[in-house]
Amino acid sequence: MALLDRRGRRKAANALFVTFCTGAALFAIAALATILFSLLIKGIGGLNLDIFTMSTPAPESRGGLANAIVGSVLLCGVAMIGAVSVGVLAGTWLAEFGGTSPYANTIRFLNDVLLSAPSILIGLFVYYIAVKPLGGFSGWAGALALALIATPVVTRTTEDVLKLQARQLRESGAALGAPMWVTIQRVLWRAAGGGIITGALLAFARISGETAPLLFTSLGNQFMSFDMTKPISNLPAIIFQFGLSAYDDWQRLAWVGAMLIAFAVLAINILVRVLSQEQKRS
Amino acid sequence: MNAATASPSVGKRDRPVGAAFDPVFRVLCFTAATLLLSALGGIVASLLIGGWPALQKFGLNFFLSSEWNPVTDIYGGAGPIVGTLITAVLSLLMALPVAFGCAVFLVEFCPPIMRRPIGIAIELLAGVPSIVYGMWGLFVFAPLFSTYVELPLITWAPPGSIWEKLFQGIPNGAGILSASVILSVMILPYIAATLRELFLTVPAKVRESAYGVGCTTMEVVWSVTLPYVRRSAIGAVMLGLGRALGETMAVTFIIGNSHAFPKGLFDGGSTIASTIANEFAEATSDMHSAALIALGFVLFVITFAVLAIARALLGAPKHG
DSSP: OOSSOHHHHHHHHHHHHHHHHHHHHHHHHHHHHHHHHHHHHHHHTTOSHHHHHSOOOOTTSOOOSHHHHHHHHHHHHHHHHHHHHHHHHHHHIIIIIITTOHHHHHHHHHHHHHHHSOHHHHHHHHIIIIITTTTSOOHHHHHHHHHHHHHHHHHHHHHHHHHHSOHHHHHHHHHTTOOHHHIIIIIIHHHTHHHHHHHHHHHHHHHHTOOGGGTTTTOOOSSOOOOTTSOOOOHHHHHHHHHTSSOHHHHHHHHHHHHHHHHHHHHHHHHHHHHHHHHHHO | OHHHHHHHHHHSOOOOTTTTHHHHHHHHHHHHHHHHHHHHHHHHHHHHHHHHHHHHHHTTHHHHOOOEETTTTEEOOHHHHHHHHHHHHHHHHHHHHHHHHHHHIIIIISOHHHHHHHHHHHHHHHHSOHHHHHHHIIIIIHHHHIIIIIHHHHHHSOTTSHHHHHTOSOOSSOSHHHHHHHHHHHHHHHHHHHHHHHHHHSOHHHHHHHHHTTOOHHHHIIIIIHHHHHHHHHHHHHHHHHHHHHOOHHHHHHSOOOOSOOOSTTSOOOOHHHHHHHHGGGOOSHHHHHHHHHHHHHHHHHHHHHHHHHHHHHOSOOOO
């Protein structure tokens, strides 16, 4: 005797399926919540004014993360200037000039590969072209590595948003007698501005947490430094070094750093989504 | 009078002011695009040139031997290479069902109001930096994993069975399996987001007609949605695999960093990326750094192949 008829079995299987899928979604949310929660628990205790005013200390002495925060901002800032200028131009070429030529398609494909290439290999590459020949670790090398990670993101989003702009915009520019570069600059880039900024912010969020490519490019520096030709301290590398150390106070600093980075990155991510939502509405 | 002013401009109109800059602008854009191409070319070239001494000296043994010894300057990369493949595949096996569940939930069951917040929460998992996963994995996840998963499994495994072999290693929470678990959480959002987008491309008509003949949600997903996106879904999975292969910092924290061939799932191991991260800045000899770069080259070849297959299956991103 069958325990359930065919209809019952199908309904039971479906119920199981619904439970599984809901469980999976709950699991993902729980994972995020657990990570953020433990960051808060471990990090908030160490948060004080010293973190932002003092440089990284020797073990078991007073100190903060000021040099690392400044270094990170400096590296990411310089990297973003490079990434946006190259990325926007490259994206413009793909959208406006490249078309579907084999060369453009090759670049599109390789851009996608670069987008997901292991960041540590980009670090190795930069070590080869910027650290070894110039005889030392430097902030420039670190910024170059980060720029290489950010550029494909900017290129991709720029191309995508430019493709979304109406053909009439280009035609109206031409009808007014504007040369193409003026049309692109004054009309298309302006119309696509929101999307390009979104892409740049996402790229910024991505590189601000990157650690691997900085380990052997900008290295680290115990002191506050603004000299891009010398090693520069940065948050991710400090977290790596302090987190794996045996000193309690270094580990506490690493947790504070991890908390700062994680929440900053998540804040940018949420901001981007709110911004793009607004754009859709207007 | 009208004709007089118009006539000169009939045959040849003035070129717009500044049109001379057009070709310059075009070349500028072209150069930027080509810069991307040369960056990738540069990566391949520098890895190959930098790693060549090691590949040349150790030959096939570089891939077969797991002896990694900076003192005697003999390097075999089998340990990290196998570690990379095992952790990536294991993490994929764990992430795939959960990511599939998340995608189905968001498309089929989720109340419309909750769809956006839950979707964003899952995407945010991808935003958490790798190093934060590493800290969390080593200090929060590993102790729990050791007490509640590894120890019970080791005591449970019947002596002499395959389980005993599988669960070999020091149950301290750091090792191949823990690294795979952390990796699976990291690649989960990428797969889930891609699958979700794919599911949304299935025409509503097709799905509704399946519901119309009385299918349950499960039957619609299995027999209509999945077959419709089959090809691209495999691409999404490969994309996740590509991510898992190259992840560095999280793995470096939690894999235990041993170059030997891992004996069991709880044993410490290493991946290509974690080995480079740990040793490159302090490489002891030229051959040591050459061996590390050669490992990097192997990693690049593997990821490039995986990503190329993923792209081919997903089809070119929509353009025009």
